[in-house]
Amino acid sequence: MARQPIKFGILGCADIARKFSRAITLSPNSTLYAVGSRSLEKAAKFAKENGFPESAKVYGSYEAVLDDPDVDVVYLPLPTSLHVKWAVLAAQKKKHLLLEKPVALNVKELDLILEACESSGVQFMDATMWMHHPRTAAMKDFLSNSELFGELKSVNSCFTFAANQDFLENDIRVRPDLDAHGALGDTGWYCIRSILWASNFELPKTVLALRSPVFNKAGVILACSASLYWEDGKVATFHCSFLANLTMDVTVVGTNGTLHLHDFVIPFEENKASFSVATKSGFTELVTGWEPKPSEHHVTTDLPQEALLVREFSRLVGSIKFDGSKPEIKWPTLSRKTQQVLDAVKLSIERGFETVERLIGRYKNDILVKPYRLVAKVKCLIKFRNFIDNFELLQHTLTIVFPHITLDLEVQSTGLPKGEIGWNPSTWTTFATMGGFMHFSLKTAITRRGRKRSFRSRRASHN
Amino acid sequence: MARQPIKFGILGCADIARKFSRAITLSPNSTLYAVGSRSLEKAAKFAKENGFPESAKVYGSYEAVLDDPDVDVVYLPLPTSLHVKWAVLAAQKKKHLLLEKPVALNVKELDLILEACESSGVQFMDATMWMHHPRTAAMKDFLSNSELFGELKSVNSCFTFAANQDFLENDIRVRPDLDAHGALGDTGWYCIRSILWASNFELPKTVLALRSPVFNKAGVILACSASLYWEDGKVATFHCSFLANLTMDVTVVGTNGTLHLHDFVIPFEENKASFSVATKSGFTELVTGWEPKPSEHHVTTDLPQEALLVREFSRLVGSIKFDGSKPEIKWPTLSRKTQQVLDAVKLSIERGFETVERLIGRYKNDILVKPYRLVAKVKCLIKFRNFIDNFELLQHTLTIVFPHITLDLEVQSTGLPKGEIGWNPSTWTTFATMGGFMHFSLKTAITRRGRKRSFRSRRASHN
Structure with missing residues (x-):
């Protein structure tokens, strides 16, 4: 017997849900099964206007969709601040979860969602459509080719659009109670994703928001920029905005090659997309032209990228439902990394453009580590120099490596519970530090030679 | 009688001089007249290989070119550290000066050159070729169109090329004694120029180098990035490097339009160049494509951009020589602004990625003001709060406006002579402050009410 298509239930009647x-409807392995809105009338209208079959269920509440035992997948395009509540509930009701971006207000909320999905064994995916376009795979082939592209050096990404006055005053995406991330969540999400995609989803070591973000009166970001840094010298910048003409650029430069595209989030055309690549570019004699020149590549697709996303998601859900497969961990991992960088950008803005460093260590479970933390100021740590065996002061980055030392580090900071930076005495930890508002005190340390040192509690803070 | 072509003398046999x-030769109003090298043999070989006429003069020293009374113009492609000596000498000998970029090691040196040119009444121009391509004018038309482009919001510029190992170890451009700016001077110069060009040469208020520049062993920059900020909210970023595939991007985004080009310094082809523009870009119904799409524009040119530069320079020189015109001030002004921003980026790197603010005030002679200064740290200035009548603390920028107050401000800093920040008691001054290593002390102040206050000398420093 042929497998039945995966049944989708939609929560809310957001524009993007159309x-x-x-x-x-376009994806061959999925079907529109239900829609729920706080208004039954609105849900009925939405179903009628968006090609739902006659048999589709129309509900006057979100709960009713979740309670329908035949719904396989919940597509959740509600405002970001509502994600954690409804996504967790959907997962608890064993619904596979297709979640709009930005996925959550912060990684902490996202972790609640991901933990609920893991407990229920349901698939999670965010609705970042361009990841599923065949152009994306073709570009990745280029970036992965050490001969044609080489080693990644820099990425620049830009996603802006010119919102009208009504949007800037009333849209969900500029309301602090609904979408507190503003342009950073709506367009910056894609920029961050593109940068992570280009860098094989290796998280940056350092995130620094650039100066002069624009806020609305309620404090929601209307435009901002940030820079990202990796330990191997890779750099990336992005700019996102509601205040400038629609622009969707990604530029990736490697030692041997360059990739350009100008419509990375939504291709200019639905069934055909292009990108430009250059390899070992050089000049003609006398440097009056280029040789070789960049070349344009075209990729066609029968299905638009959002239908490819639905098809892939439905395939994964089908494997779980019919074959007993486990959920694909790739998709929640990518969402979480994107959210981590988004959180770091936001923290850097909130902290007055301080760098936000990632703690790097050997943790039990990498995916659940919360690696972005603003730790203490270099100046303060330097005071501990005498007590730390292996100490390196790199330019603008303090790295303290302490093998075979046990530190009883009491961490106290705005927003962080005591001791949240864990110290595992059986292994080693490196952490890098710059800037910040954290207060901390060093209580005891056992040196490599086994001597125990105690310190008076010492407060350090940066203004 | 037809005017004679302008006679060029070339100092040195650099590759770019070819x-x-x-x-x-291509420009209709100029002629190759002389070349000088420290080696007469090298000069003769250069003249022979580069189409000099039989009658051309070949000299075994730079001085001899300058001493030849028939030389109208000196083209000076020597290493940057030699510019000030030879450029000043050339100007003193009444030679019009076509100077390779980066024009000087810093604005102070450039000012010596410009002052010599001004004294001698000779024309100055730097050799930034792309400024003279007709594409540049066509793009400017687009950027100047308030309907098509609107208000400038952001610029991103990137110029990288992959230097080989020999270059990275031995080239003039990576030697601290010859071209101390490295990639910042060689490729960053163009990025800075493109950003200033897009912003109508309005100097940014703040310059901040981004983290993780790459240096060679001698401390010369091989790759770096920076961000620039204007008071009206415009932002720009650039990336320059010797370590990544040849890439030459400029992206300019305004409220209504977007400009893209990928070969801004040297067009892909010599006689034809393109750029892409988009205006009021939006989406199709259901946001599955763009409407309208960006469009490609092509500009042809009979002469390559470097010949157009020579033609324009020769035209200006001819006007001075034959018509008694005055030198065109536009070109030295653009060079100086580019150098100012370059200096600020370098200072920001040297200061550990502190922001460098431009002092804004009403000065007697704007072009000779040295506006980039790292002044004192916000925290310190806050101590003076009580003594300053009108005090505004903006986010990350401290602006102190003191109308009708006389401050006796003694300024002492690394590299700045005492009192270099002048205070004009008859008018007002605003200065913005962030970060830095400057030491200063406030000695006396006369408040608006006429009371004189004295302060104990107070030192303030960062770190």
Whole structure:
């Protein structure tokens, strides 16, 4: 017997849900099964206008969709601040979860969602459509080719659009109670994703928001920029904004090659997309032209990228439902890394453009570590120099490596519970530090030679 | 009688001089007249290989070129550290000066050159070729169109090329004694120029180098990035490098339009160049494509951009020589602004990625003001709060406005002579402050009410 298509239930009647309804219809392994809105009338209208079959269920609440035992997947395009509540509930009701971006207000909330999905054994994926376009795979082939592209050196990404006055005053995406991330969540999400994609999802070591973000009166970001740094010298910058003409650039430069595209989030055309690549570019004699020149590549697709996303998600859900497969961990991992960098950018802005460093260590479970933390100021740590065996002061980055030392580090900071930076005495930890508002005190340390040292509690803070 | 072509003398036999020799030949109003090298043999070989006429003078020293009374113009492609000596000498000998970029090691040196040119009444121009391509004017038309482009919001510029190992170890451009700016001077110069060009040469208020520049062993920059900020909210970033595939991007985004080009310094082809523009870009119904899409524009040119530069320079020189015109001030002004920003980026790197603010005030002679200064740390100035009548603390920028107050401000800093920040008691001054290593002390102040206050000398420093 042929497998039945995966049944989608949609929570809410957001604009983007219209596009996804079409995608669910276009995808061969999915079907529009239910829609729920706080208004039954609105849900009925949405179903009628968006190609739901006659048999589709129309509900006057979100709960009713979650309670329908035949719904396989919940597509959740509600405002970000509502994600944690409804996503966790959906997962608890054993619904596979297709979650709109930005996925959560912060990694902490996302972790609640991911933990609920893991407990229920359901698939999680965010709705970042361009990841599923065949162009993305073709570009990745280029970036992965050590001969044609070489080693990644820099990425620049830009996603802006010119919102009208009504949007800037009233849209969900500029309301602190609904989408507190503003342009950073709505367009910056894609920039961050593109940078992580280009860097094989290796998290940056340092995130620094650039100066002069623009806020609305309620403090929501209307435009901002940030820079990202990796330990191997890779750098990336991005700019996101509601205040400038629609622009969607990604530029990736490696030692041997360059990739350009100008429509990375939504291709100019639905069934055909292009990108430009250059390899070992050089000049003609007398440097009056380029040789070789960049070349344009075109990728066609029968299904639009959002339908490819639905098809892939439905395939994964089908494997779980019919074959007993486990959920694909790749998708929640990518969402979480994107959210981590987003959180770091936001923290850097909130901290007055301080760098936010990632703690790097050997942790039990890498995916659940919360690696972005603003730790103490270099100046303060330097005071501990005498007590730490192996101490390196790199330019602008303090790295303290302490093998075979036990530190009883009491961490106290705005927003962080005591001791949140764990110290595992059986292994080693490196952490890098710059800037910040954290207060900390060093209580005891056991040196390599086994001597125990105690210190008076010492407060350090940066203004 | 037809005017004679302008006679060019070339100092040195640099590679770039080969390209310029051809340009001087191609330009209808100029002629290759002399070349000087420390080796007469090298000069003769250069003249022979680069289309110098039989009658051309070949000299075994730079001085001899300057001493030849028939030389109208000196083209000076020597290493940057030699510019000030030879450029000043050339100007003193009444030679019009076409100076390779980066024009000087810093604005102070450039000012010596510009002052010599001004005294001698000779024309100054730097050899930034792309400024003279007709594409540049066509793009400027687009950027100047308030309907098509609107208000400038952001610029991103990137110029990288992959130097080989020999270059990275031995080239003039990585030697601290010859071209101390490295990639910042060689490729960053163009990025800075493109950003200033896009912003109508309005100097940014703040310059901040991004973290993780790459240096060679001698401390010369091989790759770096920076961000620039204007008071009206415009932002720009650039990346320059010797370590990544040849890439030459400029992206300019305004409220209504977007400009892209990928070969801004040297067009892909000599006689035809393109750029892409988009205006009021939006999406199709359901956001599955763009409407309108960006469009490609092509500009042809009979002469390559370097010949157009020579033609324009020769035209200006001809006007001075034959018509008694005054030198065109536009070109030294653009060079100086580019150098100012370059200096600020370098200072920001040297200061550990502190922001460098431009002092804004009403000065007697704007072009000779040295506006980039790292002044005292916010925290310190806050101590003076009580004594300053009008005090505003903006986010990350401290602006102190003191109308009708006389401050006797003694300024002492690394590299700055005492009192270099002048205070004009008859008018007002605003200065913005962030970060830095400057020491200063406030000695006396007369408040608006006429009371004189004295302060104990107070030192303030950062770190």
